[in-house]
Amino acid sequence: MAIAKPPLELLLIEDSPADVRLTVEVLREISEAIRLTIASDGAAALQLLAERVKQRQPPPDLILLDLNLPLMHGHEVLEKIKGTPGLRHVPIVVLTTSQADQDVRRCYELGANALIHKPVDLNGFVGTMKAFAAFWLQDAKLWRG
Amino acid sequence: MTAVSVDLPLPPAPGADRSPVRTPSDGGGTPVTGELFHEIVESSPNGVVLVDREGRISLINRETERMFGYARSELVGRSIETLVPLRFREGHPDFRRAFTSNPRSRLMGAGRDLFGLHKNGSEIPIEIGLNPIATNQGLFVLASVVDISARRHAEQRFRVAVEASPHGMLMVDPTGRIVLLNREIERIFDYGREELLGQSIEMLVPAEVRDHHPKLRSTFHRAPLTRPMGAGRDLFGRRRDGSQIPVEIALNPIETEEGLFVLASVVDISPRKKAEEELRRSNEELERFAYVASHDLQEPLRTIASYVQLLSRRYRDQLGGEAAEFIDFAVAGAARMQRLIEDLLAFSRVSTQQHVPQPIDAEAVLLESLDDLRASIVASDAVITHDRLPRVSADAGHIEQLFTNLIGNALKFRGIDAPRIHIDVSRQGRFWQFAVGDNGVGLDMQYHERIFVIFQRLHARDRYEGTGVGLAVCKKIVERHGGRIWVDSSPGRGATFHFTLPAVPE
Numbered sequence: 001m002a003i004a005k006p007p008l009e010l011l012l013i014e015d016s017p018a019d020v021r022l023t024v025e026v027l028r029e030i031s032e033a034i035r036l037t038i039a040s041d042g043a044a045a046l047q048l049l050a051e052r053v054k055q056r057q058p059p060p061d062l063i064l065l066d067l068n069l070p071l072m073h074g075h076e077v078l079e080k081i082k083g084t085p086g087l088r089h090v091p092i093v094v095l096t097t098s099q100a101d102q103d104v105r106r107c108y109e110l111g112a113n114a115l116i117h118k119p120v121d122l123n124g125f126v127g128t129m130k131a132f133a134a135f136w137l138q139d140a141k142l143w144r145g
Numbered sequence: 146m147t148a149v150s151v152d153l154p155l156p157p158a159p160g161a162d163r164s165p166v167r168t169p170s171d172g173g174g175t176p177v178t179g180e181l182f183h184e185i186v187e188s189s190p191n192g193v194v195l196v197d198r199e200g201r202i203s204l205i206n207r208e209t210e211r212m213f214g215y216a217r218s219e220l221v222g223r224s225i226e227t228l229v230p231l232r233f234r235e236g237h238p239d240f241r242r243a244f245t246s247n248p249r250s251r252l253m254g255a256g257r258d259l260f261g262l263h264k265n266g267s268e269i270p271i272e273i274g275l276n277p278i279a280t281n282q283g284l285f286v287l288a289s290v291v292d293i294s295a296r297r298h299a300e301q302r303f304r305v306a307v308e309a310s311p312h313g314m315l316m317v318d319p320t321g322r323i324v325l326l327n328r329e330i331e332r333i334f335d336y337g338r339e340e341l342l343g344q345s346i347e348m349l350v351p352a353e354v355r356d357h358h359p360k361l362r363s364t365f366h367r368a369p370l371t372r373p374m375g376a377g378r379d380l381f382g383r384r385r386d387g388s389q390i391p392v393e394i395a396l397n398p399i400e401t402e403e404g405l406f407v408l409a410s411v412v413d414i415s416p417r418k419k420a421e422e423e424l425r426r427s428n429e430e431l432e433r434f435a436y437v438a439s440h441d442l443q444e445p446l447r448t449i450a451s452y453v454q455l456l457s458r459r460y461r462d463q464l465g466g467e468a469a470e471f472i473d474f475a476v477a478g479a480a481r482m483q484r485l486i487e488d489l490l491a492f493s494r495v496s497t498q499q500h501v502p503q504p505i506d507a508e509a510v511l512l513e514s515l516d517d518l519r520a521s522i523v524a525s526d527a528v529i530t531h532d533r534l535p536r537v538s539a540d541a542g543h544i545e546q547l548f549t550n551l552i553g554n555a556l557k558f559r560g561i562d563a564p565r566i567h568i569d570v571s572r573q574g575r576f577w578q579f580a581v582g583d584n585g586v587g588l589d590m591q592y593h594e595r596i597f598v599i600f601q602r603l604h605a606r607d608r609y610e611g612t613g614v615g616l617a618v619c620k621k622i623v624e625r626h627g628g629r630i631w632v633d634s635s636p637g638r639g640a641t642f643h644f645t646l647p648a649v650p651e
Contacts, residue, residue: 018448025455068444097443099490120447120483122454 007033008137011060013045013077014038014095015069022122023064026129031137042072046080053086060090061142065112067096067103075106082111089143093136192271192290196225198283200241212271212292214264225288230262245284248277253288261290270297313392313411317346319404321362333392333413335385351383366405369398374409382411391418435493439486446486450479481612488614492599495543495621502626504649505541507577508534511568514548521556527564534570535577537646543622544646548581550615551642555583557609558640576628577648582641587634596632619644 010027014020020038027034037060039045045063052059063081067074074094082088091113096103099117107115116132119125136142186193192209196202202220210217213228220227229237240253253259253273260268274289307314308327313334316325323341331338334349341348350358374380374394381389391414399406453475461469511534515522522529529552537544548568555566565584570577588596588603595601599617602609623630623644634640 016444016448018452022448022451022455097440097447099440118447120443120450120487121480122451122458125451 007035008062008142009035009037009060010137011037011039011045011048011063013042013063013069013074014066015040016066019066022125023129026126027133029126030130030133034133034137042069042074042077042080045077049081049084049087053084058144059087061144062136063090063092065092065094067094067098067107075110078107078110078112091136091140091142093132189289192288192292194225194228194288194290195278196241196286196288198245198285200225200238202227203285209290212263212269212290213261219264228261230260230268233260241286244275244277244286248284248286250274250276270294310410313409313413315346315349315409315411316399317407317409319366319406321346321359323348324406325408329413330411333384333390333411334382349382351381351389362407365396365398365407369405369407371395371397391415432493432496435489436497439489439493443483443486443490446479446482450476450483453479485612485614488612488618491546492614492618492621495618495625500540500625502538502540502647504536505539505544506534507537507539507544507570507579507646510541510544511548513545514552517545517549518552518556521553525556525559525564527556527559527566529564529566529568531568532570534568534579535572536649537577538649539626539646543625547619547622547644550619551581554615554642555581555585555640557611558585558588559583560585560637560639572648573645575648575650576645578643578645580641580643582639584639587636587638587640588632589636590634593632593634597630 012020012023014023017040020040024036027036037048039048049059051057065074065077069077074096078092078094081090081092088111092111094107094112094115095118096115097118097120098104104115114136116128119128186204187206189206189208192212193204193206194202194209195204202223202225205217205220209215209220213220225241226234226237251274253275259271259273261271263269270293272291272293276287276289278285278287304325307316307325310327311329313330313332314325314327315323315330318324323344323346326338326341330336330341334341346362347355347358372395374396380392380394382392384390393412393414395410397408397410399408453472457469457472457476461472464472508531511531515529521527552566552568556564562584567582568579569582570579572578592603596603597616597620600613601617602611602613619642620630623646626646628645628647630642630644632640632642
């Protein structure tokens with residue numbers, strides 16, 4: 001008999017309210033077992049994560065990071081999280097519209113665990129998020145200290 | 146004093162004879178009578194002036210009369226200085242004394258320009274040969290005078306022509322010294338005329354190539370032909386301040402008695418280079434702009450499209466017929482704009498991406514394209530054949546896109562019959578010329594150029610899908626590789642797209 005697991009916590013770092021809402025809507029269609037936390041820029045995300053570490057609370061299980069963020073670019077957010085003990089085990093999936101090869105390489109160099117191109121139409125996005133959830137929220141074994 | 150009547154030898158041509166003083170008895174061969182000799186002197190095309198030891202004119206001939214405008218009687222017995230311009234007159238007796246103290250046949254004033262004084266006060270450019278003649282009446286000097294006004298005029302005209310040229314003109318002697326230049330040369334190199342005359346041409350050659358330049362000059366001397374210098378290479382001149390100026394140079398050999406002179410025509414191409422550079426920069430900026438604009442447009446469009454789609458997905462069935470129709474239009478419009486932007490991005494990516502041509506197998510690339518197109522090929526029952534394709538020097542990704550676009554086009558603009566498409570190839574110099582021929586609807590000649598322009602479409606959107614970018618991308622890809630692309634077609638008779646790609650150098 002399966003033991004009921006607490007829902008996975010997903011931190012979405014995304015500045016566009018439309019994109020946040022769209023992701024919320026699509027994830028809601030896909031799975032009930034996701035608890036979504038939202039940070040609208042890099043500074044807010046880092047502050048939220050630092051607070052968890054300070055309060056000895058577990059960090060989110062998975063981070064979904066947009067690259068094109070105001071003030072602090074996604075690369076920098078990635079670098080800071082992956083450079084922080086107590087956070088660097090958290091898988092970060094970069095979700096971007098950038099087609100530039102150097103962006104892809106840079107993300108992996110900075111420790112991204114995966115990079116997904118944001119499809120331009122809704123059906124594509126739904127498909128991508130389904131695949132994302134199937135792998136990261138079901139198949140992948142995450143560290144839940 | 147009257148004219149002497151002596152037996153004189155024939156006056157040698159100026160400078161023709163450098164022998165020491167000769168006497169009448171030296172002469173061999175047929176003896177010449179005094180009368181015949183007089184006639185010979187008279188009819189000589191050169192001016193003949195016989196001067197005694199004191200510098201007095203003893204004899205002149207007809208040509209001397211003509212040249213200086215005097216009658217014989219006005220000159221004989223007068224000082225030879227009568228015929229010397231005032232500005233040289235004072236020094237002339239010293240020259241005469243120097244000659245009589247070392248009398249040899251020679252040209253007078255070697256290397257200097259000589260002038261005679263005409264009766265009317267004007268100066269005549271002349272050349273003079275001097276021959277000492279020892280007689281029983283003492284030493285005479287026979288001067289043979291040539292009027293070189295005509296030659297001087299020709300030279301003058303040449304100089305004026307050179308000076309007036311809008312191009313820099315520069316002449317160097319066989320040793321590479323600058324002997325002539327015009328105002329434009331002064332401007333291009335920022336030197337004064339006097340600073341350059343007599344200097345080595347290497348002075349105007351950039352330091353990096355200066356050592357090599359004499360060798361290049363001797364190569365030219367071995368095969369002197371009028372030709373552009375340094376064909377295919379960028380040439381630079383060195384200016385006074387050491388800076389370099391881009392130039393184009395044409396070399397013209399000029400054969401002279403003194404050897405091979407080279408007349409170089411030098412064109413300052415810095416305005417052209419600057420314009421090219423500006424054009425290149427502005428094109429790059431435009432490409433960059435197109436890329437950034439389309440990329441940034443994509444973001445809000447994605448939001449619009451996604452929400453219209455979400456609206457349609459969740460509420461379409463709950464809305465009335467008209468509302469559903471409106472939503473469908475919005476969804477279709479957003480989708481179409483997305484395709485446009487994607488194509489525009491693909492178009493600008495052709496030139497923003499690095500271009501690294503490598504030897505690639507065109508046949509393997511074609512097979513990749515056919516694989517991409519498999520669904521449409523099967524759906525249209527198309528038969529596609531091809532020659533064995535060669536290796537070309539190109540970017541594989543771009544060539545795959547090229548084949549995919551052209552074959553995709555042939556499938557799209559099919560006629561009633563199932564599409565038949567053939568790809569053949571032939572060698573054209575350094576290029577391979579490919580042809581993608583079909584049996585489709587074809588197109589009128591008047592559109593043969595226009596179809597390669599971005600966003601140009603020949604058909605209503607409800608007949609053929611498309612954004613009008615595909616062939617523009619093809620053109621850009623081919624031109625990026627240094628080739629060209631064109632179409633042969635007429636309505637109802639299919640179309641053949643030709644394009645060239647560089648062969649792999651052997």
